[in-house]
Amino acid sequence: MKNQWPLWEVFIRSQHGLAHRHVGSLHAPDATMALNNARDVYTRRNEGVSIWVVKSTDITASHPDDKAELFDPANSKVYRHPTFFPMPEEVKGL
Amino acid sequence: MYAQMVDTGSPSATSLDEREARFQSRIDDGIRVEPQDWMPDRYRKTLIRQISQHAHSEIVGQLPEGNWITRAPSLKRKAILLAKVQDEAGHGLYLYSAAETLGITRDQMVDDLHTGKAKYSSIFNYPTLTWADVGAIGWLVDGSAIMNQIPLCRCSYGPYARAMIRVCKEEAFHMRQGYDIMLALCAGTPEQKAMAQDALNRWWWPSLMMFGPPDGDSVHSAQSQAWKIKLFTNDELRQKMVDQTVPQAEHLGLVVPDPAVKWNAERGHYDYGDIDWEEFYNVVKGNGPCNRERLEVRNKAWTDGEWFRDALVAHADKQAQRLTAQAA
Numbered sequence: 001m002k003n004q005w006p007l008w009e010v011f012i013r014s015q016h017g018l019a020h021r022h023v024g025s026l027h028a029p030d031a032t033m034a035l036n037n038a039r040d041v042y043t044r045r046n047e048g049v050s051i052w053v054v055k056s057t058d059i060t061a062s063h064p065d066d067k068a069e070l071f072d073p074a075n076s077k078v079y080r081h082p083t084f085f086p087m088p089e090e091v092k093g094l
Numbered sequence: 095m096y097a098q099m100v101d102t103g104s105p106s107a108t109s110l111d112e113r114e115a116r117f118q119s120r121i122d123d124g125i126r127v128e129p130q131d132w133m134p135d136r137y138r139k140t141l142i143r144q145i146s147q148h149a150h151s152e153i154v155g156q157l158p159e160g161n162w163i164t165r166a167p168s169l170k171r172k173a174i175l176l177a178k179v180q181d182e183a184g185h186g187l188y189l190y191s192a193a194e195t196l197g198i199t200r201d202q203m204v205d206d207l208h209t210g211k212a213k214y215s216s217i218f219n220y221p222t223l224t225w226a227d228v229g230a231i232g233w234l235v236d237g238s239a240i241m242n243q244i245p246l247c248r249c250s251y252g253p254y255a256r257a258m259i260r261v262c263k264e265e266a267f268h269m270r271q272g273y274d275i276m277l278a279l280c281a282g283t284p285e286q287k288a289m290a291q292d293a294l295n296r297w298w299w300p301s302l303m304m305f306g307p308p309d310g311d312s313v314h315s316a317q318s319q320a321w322k323i324k325l326f327t328n329d330e331l332r333q334k335m336v337d338q339t340v341p342q343a344e345h346l347g348l349v350v351p352d353p354a355v356k357w358n359a360e361r362g363h364y365d366y367g368d369i370d371w372e373e374f375y376n377v378v379k380g381n382g383p384c385n386r387e388r389l390e391v392r393n394k395a396w397t398d399g400e401w402f403r404d405a406l407v408a409h410a411d412k413q414a415q416r417l418t419a420q421a422a
């Protein structure tokens with residue numbers, strides 16, 4: 001086929017009111033068909049109450065080679081976690 | 095199994111360059127490989143072969159059972175079988191998607207299947223002669239598939255592992271609906287029970303062959319195991335299947351068609367007889383009872399659907415043009 005359908009990434013919000021989560025991808029000629037197909041493939045067992053489809057080419061992703069540069073700086077900033085601060089045990093509400 | 099005898103491109107894992115050594119040590123540490131990560135070419139190619147073969151098996155696997163949808167014995171059985179076969183189409187899609195993350199296109203894979211270049215599991219080249227075959231397939235073929243696929247949920251390639259998790263959740267239903275059919279037949283008339291026995295007789299050996307050649311003959315196993323895209327050997331999985339299935343057959347009051355099957359207390363496993371590997375290789379080579387028919391049906395479905403796929407594209411193009419015209 002000369003004209004391969006674009007790839008869509010599928011995101012589903014589960015029953016439990018959580019954020020939409022990536023579940024997989026599929027090919028479809030347009031957004032409407034992508035939604036229809038996503039419903040058939042990814043929600044046959046009540047997995048969701050809402051679907052997003054996004055063209056894969058519209059997603060900008062970080063590069064694995066930048067991993068250290070992007071994420072290592074957070075390692076040395078342990079004070080961002082509440083457990084960094086020792087609190088007097090007898091004081092309540094902290 | 096669903097991917098039998100996947101060539102890893104090299105028989106030994108001895109000459110690793112430094113990058114490859116780092117890759118291997120990440121795998122040894124249980125770190126998942128993701129699509130954007132560097133990976134050895136052979137790892138990529140082997141996975142493409144393995145995952146696409148697996149995907150093709152899901153798709154072709156719909157055909158033997160699809161054969162019975164219109165002839166299921168009740169509306170309930172028909173609805174269940176329809177749901178099961180629809181699941182298999184979904185499995186094909188999850189797996190094609192996983193393979194695509196490695197750089198092969200969907201069209202290429204579909205083309206490889208339809209031209210006969212790609213392999214799929216040899217089990218689907220056997221015919222479904224009676225309704226009992228639908229029961230035997232769910233019980234034995236999906237049963238073997240689960241046995242093989244549960245460990246793959248932990249395999250080293252992220253998209254493949256995640257696809258397997260979805261697949262395994264759905265397979266449990268497939269196996270049970272198959273055993274449920276066998277239970278009903280075995281509790282029925284003598285003719286119905288004989289039908290169940292006949293189906294077991296025909297599907298037993300091909301199901302055991304699904305796990306692939308004996309360990310001594312599977313040349314690429316060691317590399318695949320090092321890469322953690324194969325977690326147990328063919329014979330290990332086959333033994334598990336025999337151990338699980340023999341008591342299930344006994345419960346049905348059926349006899350597995352192998353006089354050598356006997357509990358071996360010393361090994362803690364059932365012994366079983368020799369497999370006719372000549373038959374296996376013959377089916378893999380394309381000479382099984384249904385090889386030609388399966389490919390013909392796939393090709394016909396693809397060709398017959400072409401006008402519809404083209405219409406969808408024409409519609410999408412027209413909508414997109416209207417949008418640009420409005421914006422201008």
Ligand SMILES: [Fe+2]
Nearest residue numbers: 152181182185
């Ligand atoms: Fe499946």
Ligand SMILES: [Fe+2]
Nearest residue numbers: 182236265268
């Ligand atoms: Fe299945």
